[in-house]
Amino acid sequence: MSAHDVDLAIIGAGPAGMAAAATAAQLGLKTVLLDEQKGPGGQIYRSITQPAPADENILGKDYYHGRSLALALKNTSLDYRPGTSVWALDQDLTLSLSGNGQSQRIRPRRLLIATGAQERPVPFPGWTLPGVMTCGAAQILLKSSALVPTQPLILAGSGPLLLLIAAQLHRAGVAIEAILDTTPPRHYLAALKYLPGALRNLPLLAKGAGLLAELRRAGIRRITGVSELRALAGPDGTLGQVRFRQGKKAQTLSATTLLVHQGVVPNVQLSRSLNLSHDWDQLQQCWRPHTDSWGESSLPGLFVAGDGAGIAGALAAEAFGKLAALQIARQLNVISAQQRDQQSQRARRTLNQQRAIRPFLDALYSPAREFLLPADETLVCRCEEVTAGELRRLARDGCPGPNQAKAFCRAGMGPCQGRMCGLTVSQLMADERQVPNSEIGYYQIRSPIKPLRLGELADSAH
């Protein structure tokens, strides 16, 4: 099958994609919504149509807000296709999809990438040991399977999601041995200057304070100012102990599970594969595709909205998705500029309010240097087992950037296609060569960006 008469194709059914889809479909745009997950929700509202835990207090009411978004999809003429991965994009906006073992190409008039964020990989010595996983992974097990890790359990890292997931696990009755907070103490001071912006979003500030209070009341040990995190293997080759330093004091705790988190970063795999222009976000320490205020990227007709366009959270993603859909409807002459502006007022206000608190959060929870520029012995590329020391050496020997490093040491050539090491490799090389990240650049990403059976590739050739 080839060209389709589609006005808008949306990749990703998280808050951004769901809000965009509902808005576009209501305006009469012929809309296709694609997501590789089996149900709508994206990351925050994962499994929202069938959450696994019986007790709704565990995930909390912000999670169940996603129900209204998923419901809104039902009442439209939308062509929603779960279980569908987008594995390639062409400059003319043609998408290559695969679902149920079959490949297909569609060429919509407009395209919206709403593929969200991934957790920032957290490289430190021992992070490849079984027993170490991300906080987000534990949350996925909770939402979709009602599975929780048993004790001794340690959480380590920095950021609001770390505290949220600690609270959710606690509400689920899971004993938490300790939360190791790696936020460098000087970040509190650095964040202060952004406090006025943060005060524009009191509900979110209050939520953060509430989580901290909840964890304190629960008597969970929170060790602050943690550095030199490392995971050590037990006799069976899986995680046995967690070692770290607080101030001058080195400590070791036993653990069977260590959940790590250092914030989330845009998932740039698709936008990179098209060579869209990307900006380095210094405060968020990550790349994001360049967009205008409606989400249109450097490629006309291609929009990016939600966390994939820069981290701002779920409510911002929902608002941004709506704004992108309105602008697309405007470009396709379904509504006038005036109608667009009228209908976008609330979403624009929400987006601005949600974004206002970001500089404060980003400054406070910016990853400590040891996770951005890990110690030499740390595996940076998990797939090909390339250490930070090796990458530093390459940079010192004159290797100009990540793509050349790839050729020398295979970093980024494994199955994850650089999703786990891309940011770290760029940052290590920029640091070693003393040039800005924007100059060092990022891996060249090639499609297919998702695993495909060869049979599917063959299908798509027809």
Next chain:
Amino acid sequence: MPGASKFERLACASNDWIQVMVEGQPVKVRPGDSAAAALLAAGQSAARTSAVSGDPRAPYCLMGICFECLLEIDGVPNVQGCMVQVADGMNIRRQQGAPVLNDSLAAGVPA
């Protein structure tokens, strides 16, 4: 490495269970589980071994990013276990040895 699961199941909203085989052992799982979740629930701590050093690796992200959950599912190697939902009777095995990234997995090997 079979053994006591590091994961416990909370009370679930629905009471649907299906049966899959994990490393040849029957295991009751929930229809919403991914194959990677089923593996963890069954007490397997590692999904595969590293293609380079042979070290054990376990699911790290559960959202399709890290490729540490590569499994052999119903005889097909190199399947991303966290992206596949379980089905009744599914046969889930750990990825033995180095994953062969040729004819079964076309992505991930940038030209």
